[in-house]
Amino acid sequence: MTLRLRVYGLFEMQGPNLRAARLVNTLLMLLILVNVLAVILESVEAYHRQYREWFWQLEVFSVTLFTIEYLLRAWIAVDNPAYGRGWRGRVRYVLSPMALIDLLAILPFFLSMFFAIDTRILRVLRLLRVFKLTRHFAVLEVLGTVLRNEARTLISAIAVMIILVILSSAGIYAIERADQPDAFGSIPRAMWWATVTLTTVGYGDVVPQTLGGRLLGVVITVLGVGMAALPAGIIASGFTSELARRREAYEIRAKQLLRDGEITSLDRRELIKARNELGLDRTDAQQVLRRVAMEAEATSEPDAVVVCPRCGMRFDAH
Amino acid sequence: MTLRLRVYGLFEMQGPNLRAARLVNTLLMLLILVNVLAVILESVEAYHRQYREWFWQLEVFSVTLFTIEYLLRAWIAVDNPAYGRGWRGRVRYVLSPMALIDLLAILPFFLSMFFAIDTRILRVLRLLRVFKLTRHFAVLEVLGTVLRNEARTLISAIAVMIILVILSSAGIYAIERADQPDAFGSIPRAMWWATVTLTTVGYGDVVPQTLGGRLLGVVITVLGVGMAALPAGIIASGFTSELARRREAYEIRAKQLLRDGEITSLDRRELIKARNELGLDRTDAQQVLRRVAMEAEATSEPDAVVVCPRCGMRFDAH
Amino acid sequence: MTLRLRVYGLFEMQGPNLRAARLVNTLLMLLILVNVLAVILESVEAYHRQYREWFWQLEVFSVTLFTIEYLLRAWIAVDNPAYGRGWRGRVRYVLSPMALIDLLAILPFFLSMFFAIDTRILRVLRLLRVFKLTRHFAVLEVLGTVLRNEARTLISAIAVMIILVILSSAGIYAIERADQPDAFGSIPRAMWWATVTLTTVGYGDVVPQTLGGRLLGVVITVLGVGMAALPAGIIASGFTSELARRREAYEIRAKQLLRDGEITSLDRRELIKARNELGLDRTDAQQVLRRVAMEAEATSEPDAVVVCPRCGMRFDAH
């Protein structure tokens, strides 16, 4: 086994050395968390002054490790069947979202050596390392699938929201611009109030004062409840149908495996594999299997015994 | 091919000249966006003073184009089977919602030439051009269908909300009118607080101060959470059942097409057409097809030819 | 036909005189709306002083009509099979929720003649007439069914909310009572902030100031999002399953009617009746029917031709 395959096993948690792989991944995760915490704490003036040196050392240490990780991952990408062999596979990997996130985690550091970048912006960019965590959280997968499936509908909800914000701000601008020029003196200014109201956040720093403004406000707050309901409804529907789809996919797989009537140990392993891939919990899977078994029995029962019309022999059709 | 049919193809994105049609539609969409942006920016006093002339020229240019678009669409309406031939079809088109939106986009301009209209109101009316966008966004279709399907239930939720607002304002008026006459001196005044609270916006500009008022406030804020839950629940249910309905419609179509057991290239095209019309994504459609195929197999299997193990006669088990 | 049956037809919209019945019901509905509007307007001091006499006359007029309505409804209750014949049926009707709402609409007026009741309380009680509207809005039926079905779960959500409010107020009381004695000086006082925060209303009149208070505040606002999600989720699930239940009930009815294979005009009428009773829209109903028809075809097809094992005659089993 080559060194590259061993490294691949370490990063992708495959192969014989699963324990070391888990350790490597846990340490990488901890490093990301420590980085995020450091950026947060460094923003406190007092800590920044006192522990300046330590923060700098942590930064150099982290960037070194993250750079090594980045290079190693680019090196082993060719072993991942998802990207393909050779330099082509490597280029494909380097342009993948996860690799770009990894690059973003180290690039600002190297750029700041050559260009003068505002430290405030540098700090926010450093925080983007938090996205490196997504690789280590399998839990986020279902959430991501649902959001991707519903992306088109969610975008249309946002489009409706933008249209409502524009019309609301134009309305309040027409009504209240004379009374509260600071808050509603122009449509862009009025947009602050319109957004804060339509999202039902309602800071209360700007509030309509005239009768007309309040009447419009009443309409907009009620629309705001409806607006807040749209994404909730879309996401609820997305989760419901995603779960249904996964249960059905499991059912189809189970029916294929159990068609021959016997449950071999291979079938059992295949079913567990399917359950894990689809992220179903045990109760869900068991109920699907019970239903499949029941239906199989129901359809097989009447066909059980066939009588040959010529010789009258009774035998099993299956 | 007549000129009218060619124009029809351009606007409705049909016929051979699909490229030109796409260009025309994109330009119209851009013109609407530029118009909306212009109205927003013109409301800023500084821009208004400096670029007055430019805004006016854009307005004249836009109204000219929108008027031509309006007349052309009325002219070609007879080629659209949805409205029917002759002047009757044209009248039917002119009274359709989309045509009225188009009219509303240009009418204020012409009216303002003959009547003195407040510029503030003119501006808001000009913003209504944003609705012309709905023609160009197919994504909004599912959202629209769901809202239309659930309209009756959503209206009943709004009716419940209005009743709750009335009772809440009467309650707080009875309790706090002496303590805060400005905010709760009459039921209509108290409605501002009641709406802002029931929608969970909660500006905080008006807040009950007495013990009784706060007790009522606690009840109303909790009811507010319930009120906000109603539309979310209704819309979630609407999306779920609309998706289920579309998947089932696709399944019914697939079963009809695959009844004869063979999948011809015509079937394939019909399935893709059905999938697009129903707005299903590829994963959804594939799973439906897999299930249909499996069920077809399940029912066809027992009808397969059975061979009698004794006499070797081949016959149908059914 | 007796007079009582005629009156029954008028109120319950049955029998031959449907037009007059609709008129009576519309007028009663308008009278309720006028009453609600009057109470709202009378609370404005200026209107109250100027139109005192008119408001009083409207009140006397309305109470007279509502009293006649109440007595008539009690009189005809025996014709309603839901309550049963004789004085028993009348007593059962008088104790039904709708009758109690009707009584509540007139009782305060008569009580105020004998006892001195605070006019503020009288006014709120008069507003309860708005509940008389529920009789005239069939749309509220589905909403009511869902809320009734989910009542147990919604109550458990409210119980969780109360427990969270108690624990949150105790927590903030322990942390901030010294810093803000006015807002957090005792647990009951702290409950105002806890409720306003957990419901995500967030007035901002009371806000934790210390680090500990804000940390608790962060936890509570996040819990508040979860709390607001509970009723939304419960109601969404309620609507989804109620719709599914109604579609299935329609499917069962359709299967029963179409079992014999023919669709008679009687079947058609029965299906329309079932659709109206279940409040399904046309699209829903059509899809259910299409599926039923398809399944009927699928099951009948293989059984179509049976071969007699003795004489070999081929015939239809059905």
Added chain:
Amino acid sequence: MTLRLRVYGLFEMQGPNLRAARLVNTLLMLLILVNVLAVILESVEAYHRQYREWFWQLEVFSVTLFTIEYLLRAWIAVDNPAYGRGWRGRVRYVLSPMALIDLLAILPFFLSMFFAIDTRILRVLRLLRVFKLTRHFAVLEVLGTVLRNEARTLISAIAVMIILVILSSAGIYAIERADQPDAFGSIPRAMWWATVTLTTVGYGDVVPQTLGGRLLGVVITVLGVGMAALPAGIIASGFTSELARRREAYEIRAKQLLRDGEITSLDRRELIKARNELGLDRTDAQQVLRRVAMEAEATSEPDAVVVCPRCGMRFDAH
């Protein structure tokens, strides 16, 4: 019957003395409620001073009873098949969540005799007795099941929220730290505003003032609506699928019981038992049964005896 079994029957509402058991449980529930109320009232300075003695006596009385309850429950745990016999069963019970809650209700009292504990913390700890109520509310079971099923997804939603809070605070810190050092002077400080905004609570005590800050604020409030939608969607989907799972489990049970074609009184009792265990309401259960009956009929029908129209032979069509 031993004394221990009798006590077991009293606490677990089993055995012959159901009435006494209900009384014991109701009294225990009342004692918990009185305790919670007492802690809330004692936090009011005036009541605390006046009724100090009474509160102390109630505390001693309650702790005595709760201690007896705790010891009795540990004693009878061996009769509960869930924990197993002997001291092992007892240890297993003592470490169960419900037993720990019971311990937490009395431990602070005894600890405060030996150690000096801040009375404020003692009070909050005493409030935790409210969790003892969960044993007495069966309604909370479905809610608990749904939350447990969806725990992984809910946690991933919280993880997304934490990431968004961190990025939002870093963003507003970068933009507004110079303008509002008190509110946005460091990332930890800015987190207060970020959390309050992303949860759509929106106190309004801290609000961005600059153009950049407001632009970021607009994005964050919109994201906040999405964040609030996530748990609502997850919980809605959880309730929907939990109900579907329970209805299906009931259907599977019903099919098993009704397979033989006859409904015996034993079947009936089993069905009622299954319905209660699954927490289905009567309407749900009836519809499931009606469907099962219909399907049973549909599959049995073709197997009915067919009579050949020519030779009159009676035979099974299958």
